[in-house]
Amino acid sequence: MTGTLRILRSEFDRLIRSLSLWIVGVTVGAVAAVSALTSSIQILGQGSVESGGGWACMLDGMRTGLALTVFALLVTSARSLAGDHESGLLRMAVTRSVSRPALVLGRLLVAPLPILGGLLASFLGAWLVARSQLDFGPLIEEGYEILSAEELRGEVTLGLFATLPALVALWAFGLLISACSRTAVSAVATTLVLFVAFDLIKESLSQESLYLVFASFAPSLSDSSPLGEAAQVVQGFSDRGFSDELLSLAMWLPWAQALLIVGAAVAVIRSRTL
Amino acid sequence: MASFAIHSLHKSFGSVKAVQDLSFEVHPGQVHGLLGPNGSGKTTTLCCALGLMRPTKGSVEVLGVSSRALHRTGGRLGVVFDQPVLLKRRSVAANLAYHAMIRGHKGGRTHDEVLDLVGLSDLKKRRAGALSLGQGKRLALATALAGDPELVVLDEPLSGLDPVGTREILALISKLAASGLTLILSTHRLHDVEPVLTHATIMVRGRRVATGPLSEILGQGEGLLQATVQNTPLALEALSRMGGWQVCGQEGSVIDVDLGSSGAQPSELAEVLVKAGAGLVRLQPAGQRLADAFDRLVAQESARK
Numbered sequence: 001m002t003g004t005l006r007i008l009r010s011e012f013d014r015l016i017r018s019l020s021l022w023i024v025g026v027t028v029g030a031v032a033a034v035s036a037l038t039s040s041i042q043i044l045g046q047g048s049v050e051s052g053g054g055w056a057c058m059l060d061g062m063r064t065g066l067a068l069t070v071f072a073l074l075v076t077s078a079r080s081l082a083g084d085h086e087s088g089l090l091r092m093a094v095t096r097s098v099s100r101p102a103l104v105l106g107r108l109l110v111a112p113l114p115i116l117g118g119l120l121a122s123f124l125g126a127w128l129v130a131r132s133q134l135d136f137g138p139l140i141e142e143g144y145e146i147l148s149a150e151e152l153r154g155e156v157t158l159g160l161f162a163t164l165p166a167l168v169a170l171w172a173f174g175l176l177i178s179a180c181s182r183t184a185v186s187a188v189a190t191t192l193v194l195f196v197a198f199d200l201i202k203e204s205l206s207q208e209s210l211y212l213v214f215a216s217f218a219p220s221l222s223d224s225s226p227l228g229e230a231a232q233v234v235q236g237f238s239d240r241g242f243s244d245e246l247l248s249l250a251m252w253l254p255w256a257q258a259l260l261i262v263g264a265a266v267a268v269i270r271s272r273t274l
Numbered sequence: 275m276a277s278f279a280i281h282s283l284h285k286s287f288g289s290v291k292a293v294q295d296l297s298f299e300v301h302p303g304q305v306h307g308l309l310g311p312n313g314s315g316k317t318t319t320l321c322c323a324l325g326l327m328r329p330t331k332g333s334v335e336v337l338g339v340s341s342r343a344l345h346r347t348g349g350r351l352g353v354v355f356d357q358p359v360l361l362k363r364r365s366v367a368a369n370l371a372y373h374a375m376i377r378g379h380k381g382g383r384t385h386d387e388v389l390d391l392v393g394l395s396d397l398k399k400r401r402a403g404a405l406s407l408g409q410g411k412r413l414a415l416a417t418a419l420a421g422d423p424e425l426v427v428l429d430e431p432l433s434g435l436d437p438v439g440t441r442e443i444l445a446l447i448s449k450l451a452a453s454g455l456t457l458i459l460s461t462h463r464l465h466d467v468e469p470v471l472t473h474a475t476i477m478v479r480g481r482r483v484a485t486g487p488l489s490e491i492l493g494q495g496e497g498l499l500q501a502t503v504q505n506t507p508l509a510l511e512a513l514s515r516m517g518g519w520q521v522c523g524q525e526g527s528v529i530d531v532d533l534g535s536s537g538a539q540p541s542e543l544a545e546v547l548v549k550a551g552a553g554l555v556r557l558q559p560a561g562q563r564l565a566d567a568f569d570r571l572v573a574q575e576s577a578r579k
Binding site for chain 1: 321324325326327328343344345347348349351353355357359361364372373375376377378
């Protein structure tokens with residue numbers, strides 16, 4: 001356990017000091033802001049929304065920011081073990097005070113930092129723009145209140161909470177590919193190709209795609225995340241939201257899948273030559 | 275108890291036998307050289323010993339711990355790999371701090387003491403990527419020495435170094451050896467490391483051909499003579515006609531002859547050369563250097579094959 005904590009601490013230290021990750025964070029925020037701005041122009045142009053347009057505008061920005069965050073998470077986690085294998089850091093660690101499983105577990109535990117960082121950057125970028133352009137009151141269209149502000153806030157919060165587990169599982173997926181790869185470049189390429197390939201075909205897989213919940217429910221190019229569903233609700237396009245069944249799938253299944261994936265990554269790291 | 279013990283180690287890659295039935299021990303206070311030409315299995319041996327690779331057969335214990343659980347040595351082991359493992363964008367001091375974070379073990383030498391020991395105190399704030407190769411190797415050694423290691427393993431510590439860098443690293447190794455630290459050096463630079471070694475294991479084609487105190491390894495060539503002659507071809511022909519001894523080297527007019535276990539006396543060898551008209555100028559015991567012993571052992575191993 002102490003080895004896991006040592007790796008967690010050292011990885012946290014490296015992420016915090018990584019200039020490129022700060023640049024990615026700022027980019028995520030900026031892209032979320034631009035997306036929110038585009039959305040606000042559209043909403044204002046339509047003129048049908050009398051109040052509460054800020055929610056949809058903010059969610060559009062956040063979805064774009066989080067989609068970018070997903071790619072940044074995949075690249076960072078895929079580079080992690082494979083890159084350190086190349087540089088010799090893994091060898092160094094196991095000859096000091098760190099067990100092989102701790103190499104993976106420590107890197108898994110550091111996941112909340114980039115995930116929350118991406119979430120915060122997306123939120124700030126989108127919220128600042130949405131707040132400056134529109135209001136966060138009840139959703140009123142043509143004089144009718146469709147949803148109250150509290151209901152809208154509840155939908156957005158639920159969508160966010162249901163999206164986060166998928167991000168943790170995606171981070172674990174990147175670690176598994178990283179554990180199997182010899183170089184950082186091949187790990188990153190494999191991870192991105194697999195994720196984008198699945199993203200492109202998941203619509204046609206329909207129900208079967210749900211078996212890979214972590215990839216199905218992550219914000220991406222073809223977004224079917226809980227946050228995407230919440231966006232439909234706050235725009236007044238849907239009053240149903242996520243079904244309870246899908247919501248519980250999104251909330252719990254990714255954790256189990258993340259554990260399985262990490263177990264596989266530990267098994268690979270235990271048996272491979274470092 | 276041995277600080278480092280390898281028992282009947284075998285490692286194969288498919289049909290290639292990289293290490294075969296290797297056994298040796300390193301005891302506290304020794305400076306032990308794991309020597310051999312490129313491809314002799316030194317690095318594979320170290321990889322198995324350090325738990326980086328699974329041996330096909332055999333076992334390794336480092337500081338009383340199995341090689342697959344070296345994390346249990348609790349920072350008592352320091353390893354310096356061929357390529358220094360450094361965070362190149364960070365300063366010398368930050369690299370030490372990072373390695374300390376992973377090592378976890380507190381106590382022992384402070385970072386300032388260790389930088390002083392390796393002669394990098396003035397470069398504390400310099401980026402690791404801006405260091406020369408020699409300085410980088412010294413920093414890597416510093417990361418291994420920080421804390422309180424009992425055993426330090428150095429894989430090819432002199433590779434890629436110029437004469438100045440080589441001298442610096444050797445001086446540092448001598449200083450560490452004098453302090454009583456147990457060291458294992460894996461290298462093919464025999465001439466350079468000979469002055470600092472107390473013990474050695476010599477490997478050829480994955481097999482151990484000698485192990486023990488350096489004095490014993492050098493002493494194994496007691497029957498080695500060096501003959502200086504005027505007519506080398508004639509001398510070589512005469513020597514090859516007579517059995518019992520073995521010509522194990524020749525450079526110009528100087529021929530190395532190993533009487534080995536033939537029971538022949540130097541006087542008999544002199545007689546043969548004189549009778550052959552080779553113009554014997556001088557016959558003397560060969561000055562035993564590690565490189566000479568190594569050549570002899572390699573020749574014996576080749577002959578055995």
